[in-house]
Amino acid sequence: MSPKSTVRLTTFTAVLAWIALTVVDLFLGFELKNNVNTGVPNFLSGTFLTVYIVALFYFYKQKVENADSINFIDLLWRVFVTGLVATIVSVFIQFFLSFIAGTKLGEHELMQSFLYHINLGLILAFVISTYMVWKKLILYQKTKSLIRTWQVFEYSFLVSLLFYFLPYQFFDIPFTVVFAFLVSLGLIVSLNLKWVAYLNFKQKWKSILLVLLVILYLTYFLVYIIRNSGNGILISDLINHVSVLAVFAFILFYAIASLLVTLFNLPTTSVFEQKLEEVVNFQRLSQSSQTGQNQDEIFELLLDSSMSATFARAAWFEPINQTETVKIIRKNIPNNKIQEVKDTFNNQRLKKTVLPAFRNIRGGGDSTLIENISDSAYKSILVYPLEVQNEKIGTMVLLKEVSDGFNKDGINIVNTFGNQAAVSIENYRLLQSAIENERYQEELNIAKRVHESLLPSILESNDHFDISAFSGAADEVGGDYFDFHRISEDKLVLVIGDVSGKGTSAAFNMSQMKGVFHSLAQLDLSPAEFLGRANDALSRCLERTSFITLSYYVVDTALKSLEFSRAGHCPSIFYKQSQGEVQLIKSKGLGLGIIRDQEYCKYIETNNLNYTSGDLLVLYTDGITEAKNPANEEFGYDRLQQVVQNNVEKSAKELQDIIIDTLYEFTQTKHIEDDYTTMILKFK
Amino acid sequence: MHISSVLEEDHYIITINGDVDASSSIHLDEAMNEAIHGGHSKILIDCSALNYISSAGLGVFMSYLEELKAKNIHMVLFGLNEKVENVFKVLGLDQLLNIQPSKDQAKQEFHG
Numbered sequence: 001m002s003p004k005s006t007v008r009l010t011t012f013t014a015v016l017a018w019i020a021l022t023v024v025d026l027f028l029g030f031e032l033k034n035n036v037n038t039g040v041p042n043f044l045s046g047t048f049l050t051v052y053i054v055a056l057f058y059f060y061k062q063k064v065e066n067a068d069s070i071n072f073i074d075l076l077w078r079v080f081v082t083g084l085v086a087t088i089v090s091v092f093i094q095f096f097l098s099f100i101a102g103t104k105l106g107e108h109e110l111m112q113s114f115l116y117h118i119n120l121g122l123i124l125a126f127v128i129s130t131y132m133v134w135k136k137l138i139l140y141q142k143t144k145s146l147i148r149t150w151q152v153f154e155y156s157f158l159v160s161l162l163f164y165f166l167p168y169q170f171f172d173i174p175f176t177v178v179f180a181f182l183v184s185l186g187l188i189v190s191l192n193l194k195w196v197a198y199l200n201f202k203q204k205w206k207s208i209l210l211v212l213l214v215i216l217y218l219t220y221f222l223v224y225i226i227r228n229s230g231n232g233i234l235i236s237d238l239i240n241h242v243s244v245l246a247v248f249a250f251i252l253f254y255a256i257a258s259l260l261v262t263l264f265n266l267p268t269t270s271v272f273e274q275k276l277e278e279v280v281n282f283q284r285l286s287q288s289s290q291t292g293q294n295q296d297e298i299f300e301l302l303l304d305s306s307m308s309a310t311f312a313r314a315a316w317f318e319p320i321n322q323t324e325t326v327k328i329i330r331k332n333i334p335n336n337k338i339q340e341v342k343d344t345f346n347n348q349r350l351k352k353t354v355l356p357a358f359r360n361i362r363g364g365g366d367s368t369l370i371e372n373i374s375d376s377a378y379k380s381i382l383v384y385p386l387e388v389q390n391e392k393i394g395t396m397v398l399l400k401e402v403s404d405g406f407n408k409d410g411i412n413i414v415n416t417f418g419n420q421a422a423v424s425i426e427n428y429r430l431l432q433s434a435i436e437n438e439r440y441q442e443e444l445n446i447a448k449r450v451h452e453s454l455l456p457s458i459l460e461s462n463d464h465f466d467i468s469a470f471s472g473a474a475d476e477v478g479g480d481y482f483d484f485h486r487i488s489e490d491k492l493v494l495v496i497g498d499v500s501g502k503g504t505s506a507a508f509n510m511s512q513m514k515g516v517f518h519s520l521a522q523l524d525l526s527p528a529e530f531l532g533r534a535n536d537a538l539s540r541c542l543e544r545t546s547f548i549t550l551s552y553y554v555v556d557t558a559l560k561s562l563e564f565s566r567a568g569h570c571p572s573i574f575y576k577q578s579q580g581e582v583q584l585i586k587s588k589g590l591g592l593g594i595i596r597d598q599e600y601c602k603y604i605e606t607n608n609l610n611y612t613s614g615d616l617l618v619l620y621t622d623g624i625t626e627a628k629n630p631a632n633e634e635f636g637y638d639r640l641q642q643v644v645q646n647n648v649e650k651s652a653k654e655l656q657d658i659i660i661d662t663l664y665e666f667t668q669t670k671h672i673e674d675d676y677t678t679m680i681l682k683f684k
Numbered sequence: 685m686h687i688s689s690v691l692e693e694d695h696y697i698i699t700i701n702g703d704v705d706a707s708s709s710i711h712l713d714e715a716m717n718e719a720i721h722g723g724h725s726k727i728l729i730d731c732s733a734l735n736y737i738s739s740a741g742l743g744v745f746m747s748y749l750e751e752l753k754a755k756n757i758h759m760v761l762f763g764l765n766e767k768v769e770n771v772f773k774v775l776g777l778d779q780l781l782n783i784q785p786s787k788d789q790a791k792q793e794f795h796g
Binding site for chain 2 (some may be wrong): 547567610
């Protein structure tokens with residue numbers, strides 16, 4: 001059933017039940033007065049009363065439990081207003097009764113009974129609505145055992161409604177037993193007054209006032225019930241209703257208990273509020289890095305929080321690394337006074353032969369200090385060194401006008417705030433560096449795209465040969481280089497190189513190499529001449545410890561010859577079909593940039609080879625031969641030659657794929673630690 | 685990697701242990717720098733425990749070539765294993781550096 005229809009149904013039932021109860025009671029009262037029998041059975045009165053109570057119970061259960069607000073003052077206000085309405089109506093009725101007193105109508109029992117029933121309806125509504133609000137207050141901060149106790153109490157109350165149908169009256173023994181049982185349960189649950197602690201000072205005063213008025217209403221109603229008891233004509237005598245009486249006792253007791261607890265809690269409220277503020281400040285500090293606050297704002301927050309927690313009069317925070325943007329943060333203290341306090345403090349400590357606390361040096365180990373100082377304005381001081389990851393980043397100083405102003409609790413709370421601030425600052429720094437890293441990563445990705453464009457994407461195979469190349473870099477960018485340049489119809493230059501080192505610096509040098517290659521290659525130089533000039537050019541731009549190894553090949557398809565020089569690059573593999581075996585082409589050579597003058601040319605020679613159809617030339621970089629397997633063995637020249645030897649019938653691309661696959665299989669990873677490149681030429 | 689330097693008579697001996705890669709080549713550079721600027725004229729590099737040398741490590745040796753020549757400092761490497769020696773050879777550094785099989789033969793170089 002939806003809450004709305006529950007409210008409607010219970011309202012309807014309650015109103016009907018009250019009307020029925022009043023009519024039945026009037027009839028029964030008339031019978032009693034005139035000694036006649038109207039044929040209305042007695043139990044109807046009790047039934048309608050019970051139905052009325054149950055309907056009210058569910059009506060208020062729905063109303064109170066589903067109230068949006070858990071604001072205690074709102075809840076108490078609700079009780080107060082219900083009570084006020086009930087009381088006003090009740091007082092008005094009393095007034096009306098006294099007004100018509102002496103008249104025939106005023107003396108008429110049925111008139112009195114009718115007015116009594118209006119009061120009865122109102123009292124029950126007030127009692128039950130109060131019960132529901134009390135329930136909500138008691139079950140604030142509930143535990144499993146509390147809920148269970150409450151359920152026992154509530155079900156006992158509901159079951160005890162049936163007791164009304166038994167012929168026991170007020171203070172009969174069974175009545176007393178049931179009453180005592182219900183009231184003791186009520187007392188047990190009444191001990192839950194935690195909600196009081198959550199009120200602030202102003203709210204406590206309000207609640208005291210409201211509860212006081214509620215107690216007043218309850219007393220008034222109790223007196224009313226007692227005054228009207230024993231009047232048989234009224235039929236429904238609440239004094240004989242154990243459930244109502246017990247609940248009445250319960251709500252009255254809880255109201256008194258709340259009043260007293262609130263009253264006694266008043267003086268400590270400020271402490272509780274202080275603690276609450278500390279928690280809030282702590283939370284603000286811990287969230288400050290997430291909300292994108294910078295270090296200054298965190299320092300400021302730390303200063304404010306620590307000041308309010310220790311009731312300090314003045315304070316400042318002095319960061320160790322002061323810059324244009326990071327300066328001393330001051331609270332209630334001028335700059336010159338800061339220096340004065342520092343001097344006083346340091347002098348005092350020097351006398352005690354202890355290190356001054358204001359030393360602006362990095363490194364941790366300082367602890368929080370509290371001391372009295374003999375300053376004109378301030379008598380006690382708290383010095384807190386703020387450390388982030390064991391590195392002192394600043395000093396916070398709190399000052400009070402009274403001596404012995406700071407205590408152990410003060411230190412604890414300042415330490416707690418400080419630690420949280422340190423965590424926030426650390427988070428802030430991590431966040432900053434993460435953003436920075438993100439940017440570097442983006443730059444690297446751009447570098448990677450540029451780098452990729454430096455290597456030729458299409459190699460031209462033609463009628464004379466079939467060519468294929470592959471290059472992999474250990475990092476985003478690498479120092480391996482391969483390229484080609486067509487000089488004429490018959491002449492093609494091939495080059496493969498390896499810049500020392502890897503990563504970004506290697507990639508920069510590799511791009512220099514590309515520039516040198518493209519400017520020199522078109523001059524149609526001999527390989528040795530090319531290397532001499534390249535060495536000359538590169539000597540001007542390579543840093544002291546960098547060098548480049550290179551193999552330079554001029555392929556002449558008309559002469560079917562290879563002219564080549566080796567500048568310290570790993571020896572190429574050549575397969576001569578006529579001989580049926582692969583060999584390393586060993587020749588003299590020296591890496592580019594190792595000797596940076598004309599001497600260099602002495603170490604370079606040009607070699608010649610003739611090729612025929614079916615021959616293979618495999619160029620590569622040391623990333624392949626020096627790749628290691630998990631057992632730390634290198635792939636080596638022998639394995640590479642063996643792979644080529646076993647696959648001489650394959651096309652250039654097929655052979656390349658086989659070499660790379662074999663390499664990955666050997667290293668058991670696709671992430672080779674160095675840049676690795678291969679370029680394969682198969683002659684047709 | 686571990687590098688130690690000792691002075692045996694007038695021979696300044698640098699012993700390289702383990703792998704010389706990009707990061708550890710800095711320590712090799714420091715040791716070389718110390719040897720050269722310490723005024724020693726006979727420097728021996730013990731490579732018998734050198735397992736692997738990267739291009740950065742080779743770059744260190746390369747960068748001191750001119751200075752050695754200019755200051756007339758004699759430097760001899762010895763005890764290189766086959767793999768390491770091959771790395772020097774491929775690059776062509778064997779033509780510029782004095783490489784000997786053993787310590788005795790290396791010392792001979794100073795007296796020859």
